[in-house]
Amino acid sequence: MQWKQDIGAAETRIRQYVQRTPILDTIGFGLKQPIMLKLEHMQHTGSFKARGAFNTLLGGTVPDAGLVAASGGNHGAAVAYAAKQMGFRARVYVPEMAGQAKIALIRACGADLEVVPGAYANALEKAQSYEQQTGAMQVHAYDAPATVIGQGTCFVEWDSQGLEADTILIAVGGGGLIAGAMAWYGGSKKIVAVEPETCSALHSALEAGAPVDVEVSGVAANALGARRIGNICYELAQGHSDAVTPLTVSDAAITKAQKLLWRERRLLVEPAGATALAALTSGAYQPEAGERVAVLLCGGNGANDPLEALNDAA
Structure with a gap:
C-alpha cells in the first residue's frame, strides 16, 4: 500500500470533522529534559x-x-x-x-x-x-486499512504543528494508532511502542515471531486490552524493526504517570492516556543526551466522570 499518500489524502478528507488537538512543550514530571505532548485525549469523544x-x-x-x-x-x-x-x-x-x-x-x-x-x-x-x-x-477498532490510515492523520497534523522530535512514545493496544505512525513516518523517526505488562500483545507477537493470543488485565485493559495484535500493526513493526522499540510498563507506573499529568499540568487522562508517558517517568525508556522526545496522550475517558457529583447535585 502507498500508506503515506493515503494518510495525507485522509487528513484532507476528515479535517472538517475532527479536532485539531493541541500540543504542549513542557518540562517536569521528574524528567531532566523537555518533552512535547500531543493532547489527543481532547479529540471528539475523548480519544484519537x-x-x-x-x-x-x-x-x-x-x-x-x-x-x-x-x-x-x-x-x-x-x-x-x-x-x-x-x-x-x-x-x-x-x-x-x-x-x-x-x-x-x-x-x-x-x-x-x-x-x-x-x-x-x-x-x-x-x-x-x-x-x-x-x-x-x-468499523474495525484497529486492524483495517481505513482505520490505520485515519489514525495516521494524527501525525500529519502533529508534523504541521512543528513536531521536531527524534522519538515518539505511543501506547499500544490493538495497534491501530502506532500502525498509523509507522505507516506515516516509514522508519524516519524512532517509535517507542509502550504496552502495559498485563496487555502486551505487540511485545508478545514480536517475541513469538507471529501474532499470538495474550491474557488481558490491569488498569488500562478497557482501552489497551486487545487479546491479539492486529496483523497490519505486526507487519509494519516487522518491516520497520530498526525504528520501533517495544517495551512494557507496570500498572503502578501507569497510575503514577496519570497522577503526575493531573498534579503538574492539570491534564486529566485515563490510564491508557498516561501509558506512553509512564515509560519515561518510570525509567523504562531513558533518552540519550540531546534526544528530542515527544509523547502522545491518547485517551481521556476515565472510569468515572469527575463532575458526576456536581451533575447529581444539580
Missing part, C-alpha cells in the same frame, strides 16, 4: 479514535443496515459519534470491563449498544456475527 471512524465512513459506502463495531469503549464512542454526525445508525458491542463511564458515553452518542460478558475479543465475536446476519459495515 474519531479519526479512524470518520475516515472509514467517508471512504466507503454505508449500507442500509448501517454500521457495527466492537470496542473496549473509546472506539465505540467514536463510531457512535461519527455515525450520528453523518446520519447513519450504528450498533456497538462492548465488554462489561469497558466500565460505566465509557458505556454511558457510547449511549449518549446515540448508538444501539449491547454490553457483553468478557473482554474485547468477546465483543468482536458478537460484532462479526451481527455483520454476517445483517450486512452492516464493520
Whole structure:
C-alpha cells in the first residue's frame, strides 16, 4: 500500500470533522529534559479514535443496515459519534470491563449498544456475527486499512504543528494508532511502542515471531486490552524493526504517570492516556543526551466522570 499518500489524502478528507488537538512543550514530571505532548485525549469523544471512524465512513459506502463495531469503549464512542454526525445508525458491542463511564458515553452518542460478558475479543465475536446476519459495515477498532490510515492523520497534523522530535512514545493496544505512525513516518523517526505488562500483545507477537493470543488485565485493559495484535500493526513493526522499540510498563507506573499529568499540568487522562508517558517517568525508556522526545496522550475517558457529583447535585 502507498500508506503515506493515503494518510495525507485522509487528513484532507476528515479535517472538517475532527479536532485539531493541541500540543504542549513542557518540562517536569521528574524528567531532566523537555518533552512535547500531543493532547489527543481532547479529540471528539475523548480519544484519537474519531479519526479512524470518520475516515472509514467517508471512504466507503454505508449500507442500509448501517454500521457495527466492537470496542473496549473509546472506539465505540467514536463510531457512535461519527455515525450520528453523518446520519447513519450504528450498533456497538462492548465488554462489561469497558466500565460505566465509557458505556454511558457510547449511549449518549446515540448508538444501539449491547454490553457483553468478557473482554474485547468477546465483543468482536458478537460484532462479526451481527455483520454476517445483517450486512452492516464493520468499523474495525484497529486492524483495517481505513482505520490505520485515519489514525495516521494524527501525525500529519502533529508534523504541521512543528513536531521536531527524534522519538515518539505511543501506547499500544490493538495497534491501530502506532500502525498509523509507522505507516506515516516509514522508519524516519524512532517509535517507542509502550504496552502495559498485563496487555502486551505487540511485545508478545514480536517475541513469538507471529501474532499470538495474550491474557488481558490491569488498569488500562478497557482501552489497551486487545487479546491479539492486529496483523497490519505486526507487519509494519516487522518491516520497520530498526525504528520501533517495544517495551512494557507496570500498572503502578501507569497510575503514577496519570497522577503526575493531573498534579503538574492539570491534564486529566485515563490510564491508557498516561501509558506512553509512564515509560519515561518510570525509567523504562531513558533518552540519550540531546534526544528530542515527544509523547502522545491518547485517551481521556476515565472510569468515572469527575463532575458526576456536581451533575447529581444539580
